[in-house]
Amino acid sequence: MKNAVWKQLYAFIQKEFYHVFRDRKTLLMLFGIPIAQVLLFGFVLSNEIKNSKIVVCDYAKDYASQEIIRKIEASKYFNVQKATLTHDQIEASLRSGDIKMAVIFPADFYSDLSHLNKAQIQVIADASDPNTATTLSNYLTSIINDYQAEALAQTKKPYSIIPQVKMLYNPELLGAPNFVPGVMALVLMLICAMMTAVAIVKEKEMGTMEILLVSPLKPYLVIIAKTIPYLLISLLNLAAILLMSVFLLNLAIKGSVILLFAESTLFIISCLALGLLISVGSTSQMSAMMTSQMSLMLPTMMLTGFMFPIENMPFWMQGISYIVPSRYYYTIVKAVMLEGLGFTAIWRETLVLAGITLVLVVINVRSFKIRLA
Amino acid sequence: MKAITLDNITKTYDKGKVLAVDKASFELEQGETFGLIGPDGAGKTSIFRVLTTLLLPDGGNATVAGYDVVKQYELIRNCIGYMPGRFSLYQDLTVEENLNFFATIFNTSIEENYELIKDIYVQIEPFKTRRAGKLSGGMKQKLALCCALIHKPVVLFLDEPTTGVDAVSRVEFWEMLKRLKYQGITILVSTPYMDEAALCDRIALIEGGKILSIDSPANTVKKYPGKLFAVKSANMHRLLHDLRDYEGTRSCFTFGDSMHLSFKQDSDNAVSTLTNYLTGKGQQQLEITEIPAGIEDYFIRITEKQNEQHSHTS
Amino acid sequence: MSNIAIQADKLTKRFDDFTAVDAITFDVRQGEIFGFVGANGAGKTTAMRILCGLSIPTSGTATVAGFDVYKDAEKIKKNIGYMSQKFSLYEDLTVMENITFYAGIYGLSNQEIKDRGAELLTRLGIEHEAKTFVASLPLGWKQKLAFSVAVIHRPKIVFLDEPTGGVDPVTRRQFWDLIYEAADRGITVFVTTHYMDEAEYCNRVSVMVDGRIDAFDTPANLKKKFSVESMNEVFYQLARGAKRKAD
Numbered sequence: 008m009k010n011a012v013w014k015q016l017y018a019f020i021q022k023e024f025y026h027v028f029r030d031r032k033t034l035l036m037l038f039g040i041p042i043a044q045v046l047l048f049g050f051v052l053s054n055e056i057k058n059s060k061i062v063v064c065d066y067a068k069d070y071a072s073q074e075i076i077r078k079i080e081a082s083k084y085f086n087v088q089k090a091t092l093t094h095d096q097i098e099a100s101l102r103s104g105d106i107k108m109a110v111i112f113p114a115d116f117y118s119d120l121s122h123l124n125k126a127q128i129q130v131i132a133d134a135s136d137p138n139t140a141t142t143l144s145n146y147l148t149s150i151i152n153d154y155q156a157e158a159l160a161q162t163k164k165p166y167s168i169i170p171q172v173k174m175l176y177n178p179e180l181l182g183a184p185n186f187v188p189g190v191m192a193l194v195l196m197l198i199c200a201m202m203t204a205v206a207i208v209k210e211k212e213m214g215t216m217e218i219l220l221v222s223p224l225k226p227y228l229v230i231i232a233k234t235i236p237y238l239l240i241s242l243l244n245l246a247a248i249l250l251m252s253v254f255l256l257n258l259a260i261k262g263s264v265i266l267l268f269a270e271s272t273l274f275i276i277s278c279l280a281l282g283l284l285i286s287v288g289s290t291s292q293m294s295a296m297m298t299s300q301m302s303l304m305l306p307t308m309m310l311t312g313f314m315f316p317i318e319n320m321p322f323w324m325q326g327i328s329y330i331v332p333s334r335y336y337y338t339i340v341k342a343v344m345l346e347g348l349g350f351t352a353i354w355r356e357t358l359v360l361a362g363i364t365l366v367l368v369v370i371n372v373r374s375f376k377i378r379l380a
Numbered sequence: 381m382k383a384i385t386l387d388n389i390t391k392t393y394d395k396g397k398v399l400a401v402d403k404a405s406f407e408l409e410q411g412e413t414f415g416l417i418g419p420d421g422a423g424k425t426s427i428f429r430v431l432t433t434l435l436l437p438d439g440g441n442a443t444v445a446g447y448d449v450v451k452q453y454e455l456i457r458n459c460i461g462y463m464p465g466r467f468s469l470y471q472d473l474t475v476e477e478n479l480n481f482f483a484t485i486f487n488t489s490i491e492e493n494y495e496l497i498k499d500i501y502v503q504i505e506p507f508k509t510r511r512a513g514k515l516s517g518g519m520k521q522k523l524a525l526c527c528a529l530i531h532k533p534v535v536l537f538l539d540e541p542t543t544g545v546d547a548v549s550r551v552e553f554w555e556m557l558k559r560l561k562y563q564g565i566t567i568l569v570s571t572p573y574m575d576e577a578a579l580c581d582r583i584a585l586i587e588g589g590k591i592l593s594i595d596s597p598a599n600t601v602k603k604y605p606g607k608l609f610a611v612k613s614a615n616m617h618r619l620l621h622d623l624r625d626y627e628g629t630r631s632c633f634t635f636g637d638s639m640h641l642s643f644k645q646d647s648d649n650a651v652s653t654l655t656n657y658l659t660g661k662g663q664q665q666l667e668i669t670e671i672p673a674g675i676e677d678y679f680i681r682i683t684e685k686q687n688e689q690h691s692h693t694s
Numbered sequence: 695m696s697n698i699a700i701q702a703d704k705l706t707k708r709f710d711d712f713t714a715v716d717a718i719t720f721d722v723r724q725g726e727i728f729g730f731v732g733a734n735g736a737g738k739t740t741a742m743r744i745l746c747g748l749s750i751p752t753s754g755t756a757t758v759a760g761f762d763v764y765k766d767a768e769k770i771k772k773n774i775g776y777m778s779q780k781f782s783l784y785e786d787l788t789v790m791e792n793i794t795f796y797a798g799i800y801g802l803s804n805q806e807i808k809d810r811g812a813e814l815l816t817r818l819g820i821e822h823e824a825k826t827f828v829a830s831l832p833l834g835w836k837q838k839l840a841f842s843v844a845v846i847h848r849p850k851i852v853f854l855d856e857p858t859g860g861v862d863p864v865t866r867r868q869f870w871d872l873i874y875e876a877a878d879r880g881i882t883v884f885v886t887t888h889y890m891d892e893a894e895y896c897n898r899v900s901v902m903v904d905g906r907i908d909a910f911d912t913p914a915n916l917k918k919k920f921s922v923e924s925m926n927e928v929f930y931q932l933a934r935g936a937k938r939k940a941d
Contacts, residue, residue, distance in 0.1 A: 011487045018484035022473065029472045214468035218527075221432050221462045223454070224485045377453070379434040419862030420833050517734035543860060546733040547890055547926060548933040572860050573889075575926075587862065617874055633867050636894040636924060637913060676863050683864060 019232035041194040041244045058086045059107040067116035101133045108132045188340035189313025192333040201299035203282030208295040234279045261347030274336040280367035307333040335360040383566035384408040388440035391426045400426040402589040415580035416570040423589040424570040428539045461533035465540045471513030486531035497526045518549030538569040574676035604673035610638040612667040697724045699882035705754035714740040716905035727883045729893045732902030733933040759850040775844035778855035782840030785829035800847035834865030854885040890926035
């Protein structure tokens with residue numbers, strides 16, 4: 008008998024994959040959208056990083072400043088223009104888009120460095136294009152660190168140069184690294200919840216649900232068989248997004264990949280449960296799609312904090328954001344992927360996410376209809 | 381044990397506002413082919429859905445294969461085959477994939493019950509790699525029947541299997557049902573085509589959620605009260621008007637190439653009086669013959685009252 | 695030939711290597727009730743689409759209400775009415791809203807809409823239902839209403855695609871009463887049906903098999919020719935030989 012259940016499950020899952028691979032629209036939704044999202048949010052925005060125009064204001068004109076400028080000039084990322092501009096002039100050029108960044112060496116840079124063992128460089132970046140700004144300031148910081156390391160080796164003096172980075176126009180620094188976790192939440196939500204809801208409602212619309220209900224198939228088997236394909240596809244998509252982040256966006260995964268996948272699986276299950284719930288209330292594929300977009304996609308975009316900071320929202324919206332699973336997932340991914348933190352740092356979010364998932368699954372089990380109405 | 385029993389089954393929708401089935405009762409013997417005959421909206425599909433455990437009745441009791449439709453629904457689902465009114469297979473799966481899928485979810489395989497579906501399956505086998513959505517109406521019907529039969533059900537439910545199917549495919553379909561009957565399968569079938577009623581062992585006429593008559597097709601037409609005449613003339617269209625204007629006419633309807641007429645009173649000289657009347661109206665090539673009533677005649681007769689009231693509930 | 699409503703000569707429609715309509719030739723006279731029957735997939739729908747100006751034929755000629763199907767599709771559309779079992783009225787609009795909408799499409803004036811709408815409701819005996827949503831009407835009424843709306847602009851020809859499917863026997867006959875009335879008013883009726891007794895009500899019938907017209911005559915002559923009692927048998931004899939079953 009147990010064998011029979013496995014056979015049923017296998018046949019059902021196989022059938023689901025036939026549906027997926029035989030419908031171009033579904034295929035496009037499943038695989039095209041994630042790629043498009045990542046490219047849109049990440050790659051396209053950070054495309055122009057090579058040969059970015061920057062201006063260097065060297066008030067020091069000493070040995071150390073010249074050396075660092077030489078290094079900056081040597082880098083393929085920067086197209087350096089030397090000028091001594093006032094602060095107002097710098098801001099005007101940034102605003103007009105002539106330059107992406109300004110680097111200012113204060114007058115007594117080398118003397119500070121040799122006497123105080125500590126000197127400052129001011130970096131002003133146009134953060135209205137956050138990816139470029141972050142990336143550029145990161146490159147600059149690493150060039151300065153390079154110089155420090157060399158100087159340290161020569162003089163054995165514990166120098167420390169502190170770049171004072173000032174982000175203009177977009178102090179929150181919402182950029183590719185932050186978008187990727189957001190896109191992950193969005194894509195998983197889209198595939199799991201919306202596609203599952205649509206796939207189930209399609210069976211209702213086509214009348215095949217009637218036959219499935221009348222068959223000896225156990226209801227839980229229908230649920231499992233309907234969701235497993237989308238769980239697998241979601242994990243595949245997750246892997247694709249991560250690979251694209253690493254190789255196209257040069258965004259390293261700092262934390263444990265296994266932890267990332269485990270947390271993602273938990274989030275996927277909560278999304279699948281939401282999709283099932285939507286399918287219970289919808290009678291047409293169209294309404295399932297609309298409901299998914301209104302009740303899942305929008306909150307994921309608005310209330311997880313990857314587009315708009317939650318702290319700035321009205322109190323009641325902040326309240327709603329606490330029940331949006333994507334919010335916790337977003338925090339978790341940011342912590343694991345970008346900050347390289349371990350489970351101890353995210354156990355609270357994991358617990359809340361698990362709690363929400365459990366509640367959703369229970370509601371689903373209770374509301375699954377063994378009959379038509 | 382009866383194959384199916386219905387005892388005062390009532391089904392309403394919209395919180396009781398729409399009465400779909402009104403205290404319906406009937407029983408099916410094992411191995412019987414039983415037809416539920418009535419137009420769209422008569423309540424046929426609701427009865428099917430109650431019996432196939434898809435809907436809960438509002439009142440009354442029903443059993444299928446001895447199991448209660450409410451309490452023992454899981455047992456019923458193991459032993460029935462169901463073909464819903466519209467084509468309900470996976471259009472994007474091939475003929476073979478559909479059949480395999482349904483065989484597996486019913487815990488069987490095509491090979492295991494091949495004997496039962498062989499006659500039907502050989503007709504669609506040449507197209508087994510074709511997607512179900514690309515089959516013709518008749519072929520879809522055959523595939524759906526194969527899928528409903530694959531697990532050798534004890535009772536087979538066919539909800540309007542021939543609606544929208546052309547006359548040739550309909551004849552073929554009923555021939556297949558006849559062969560299934562010899563295999564001992566009980567069949568409950570519904571149809572809006574009155575001419576198909578004659579192919580059932582027994583029929584129930586249904587209209588407005590009410591069962592109006594249950595009997596064998598032969599006995600059903602015998603219940604037609606009074607005599608029925610077929611009237612023909614050279615100008616059929618005018619004939620209809622003349623017959624409806626005639627004071628002795630109880631009812632007159634077009635039936636194919638003739639008018640079916642019943643008199644208010646079947647007196648001995650009714651026909652000759654009518655002949656005189658029609659000849660006086662200038663009707664030529666007049667033919668008036670007494671004929672046995674058909675199922676459709678009987679159906680019209682017993683539903684006449686409801687239609688006269690233009691009832692809103694049909 | 696002003697008394698010819700539809701004329702088709704060797705009308706053909708091919709999709710790739712599949713000939714859906716295979717050189718059909720027939721004519722429909724003005725005011726005639728013309729039955730267009732055939733098995734599923736015989737090519738009825740394709741032929742009907744061409745005649746309604748919705749599809750350009752591959753070869754052959756055809757005129758509808760005197761207009762060429764190649765060149766004057768728009769003029770054809772103005773002169774015909776169309777009703778199908780599958781799509782007819784908007785369920786979420788009231789009876790009168792449906793009438794106003796369809797009459798409006800054909801450019802009837804407000805006064806005409808009002809007059810003809812009232813006349814239509816009276817003829818169907820549903821004066822009190824003008825503000826009822828179509829969704830809540832019984833099926834038979836919907837069909838009769840749909841037909842009346844399809845001829846509200848007094849077209850020369852009305853095309854009916856399986857108009858009586860699933861309707862109860864009495865309403866089915868009432869529907870045919872409407873068809874006869876329309877024919878009496880000079881409207882040519884082109885109708886497809888699966889009920890072969892309805893084929894008997896037509897003045898002339900064509901039977902399509904595998905894209906061809908295999909028989910074309912009055913019901914009486916067809917029955918004589920095939921030495922059978924009913925149109926059902928005529929149809930069965932012709933369609934049984936069809937090869938195009940799986941398509």
